[in-house]
Amino acid sequence: MPRTQPFESLRAGDELPVVERTIDAQQLIRFAGAANDYSRPHWDHAYMVEQGFPGVIVHGWLTVSVMFQAVTAWIPLETADFRRFQVRYLQPNLPGRAFYRGRVTGKSVQDASRLLELEVWAETAAGVRLAVSHVTLSFANDS
Amino acid sequence: MNPAELTALVQHLKRRTGMKTPATTNEVEKGAIRKFAQATGDPNPLYYDEVYARSTRFGGIVAPPTFVCAFTAGHFPEIVDATLPLATMLHSEDVCECIRPIRPGDVITAQATYADAFWRQGRRGPLVFQLADLVLRDASGQTVAEVRITTVSF
Numbered sequence: 534m535p536r537t538q539p540f541e542s543l544r545a546g547d548e549l550p551v552v553e554r555t556i557d558a559q560q561l562i563r564f565a566g567a568a569n570d571y572s573r574p575h576w577d578h579a580y581m582v583e584q585g586f587p588g589v590i591v592h593g594w595l596t597v598s599v600m601f602q603a604v605t606a607w608i609p610l611e612t613a614d615f616r617r618f619q620v621r622y623l624q625p626n627l628p629g630r631a632f633y634r635g636r637v638t639g640k641s642v643q644d645a646s647r648l649l650e651l652e653v654w655a656e657t658a659a660g661v662r663l664a665v666s667h668v669t670l671s672f673a674n675d676s
Numbered sequence: 677m678n679p680a681e682l683t684a685l686v687q688h689l690k691r692r693t694g695m696k697t698p699a700t701t702n703e704v705e706k707g708a709i710r711k712f713a714q715a716t717g718d719p720n721p722l723y724y725d726e727v728y729a730r731s732t733r734f735g736g737i738v739a740p741p742t743f744v745c746a747f748t749a750g751h752f753p754e755i756v757d758a759t760l761p762l763a764t765m766l767h768s769e770d771v772c773e774c775i776r777p778i779r780p781g782d783v784i785t786a787q788a789t790y791a792d793a794f795w796r797q798g799r800r801g802p803l804v805f806q807l808a809d810l811v812l813r814d815a816s817g818q819t820v821a822e823v824r825i826t827t828v829s830f
Binding site: 560563567568570592611617 | 708711712714715716717718720722732733734738740741742745746747748749753763764766767768769770771772773774777
């Protein structure tokens with residue numbers, strides 16, 4: 534079982550270890566296949582240039598998948614379920630390097646469920662937020 | 677487009693509310709979960725190593741939480757009107773209620789319903805939003821996940 538954070542020790546304001554990741558155009562093709570998402574903004578460079586973008590953009594669901602890896606690297610899925618998440622895509626995420634960060638925003642115990650609220654986001658090296666998510670984790674009873 | 681035209685457009689879109697996509701049913705393959713996890717760069721053996729996964733509280737392989745997006749094919753963006761007189765349509769927001777993890781062998785039926793439309797003024801011009809709800813159910817009819825997807829056109 535991977536290391537986790539005990540629910541009792543977590544506090545609002547605690548920060549997730551930062552995950553740095555580079556997504557290249559090849560990964561967009563792989564993700565398109567794995568997610569059954571063949572929409573044009575993710576593979577048709579000429580079309581995106583015509584639309585006024587620098588080129589293809591990262592799938593929103595790929596961005597959020599990497600954001601959630603920043604969560605599960607710290608609190609593994611083995612110890613807590615994703616109960617609910619909300620994501621807002623703020624800026625088109627262009628292929629390249631980005632940073633995936635987060636912090637604890639609250640915790641509660643409801644009907645014997647131990648819930649942790651997190652804010653997680655992706656940002657560029659210049660600190661521009663690309664997407665932000667609010668996640669509710671539910672800690673498993675045996676963790 | 678001026679505000680009167682945008683309001684008329686939104687009224688037109690709202691007539692789609694309640695419209696559904698034809699349901700699709702797919703069996704979840706172990707290889708599809710592995711391929712998805714690899715495509716996202718996630719090395720957790722929980723998504724592909726049966727022996728390891730059995731040792732966890734799940735008792736077997738499960739899919740990553742964002743795997744729900746693999747069921748949008750044929751529902752989204754098909755459910756929203758992609759023929760608006762605005763140049764670009766992008767993904768704006770997702771909300772997901774995760775009821776239980778998706779596992780290999782699950783037979784998942786997906787269906788989307790058009791939920792709403794509205795517009796507001798953005799920094800660089802008007803933004804038109806369209807909302808759709810995707811529901812995933814298992815073979816016993818139990819809901820596995822509910823996803824509300826929002827697009828923005830500008």
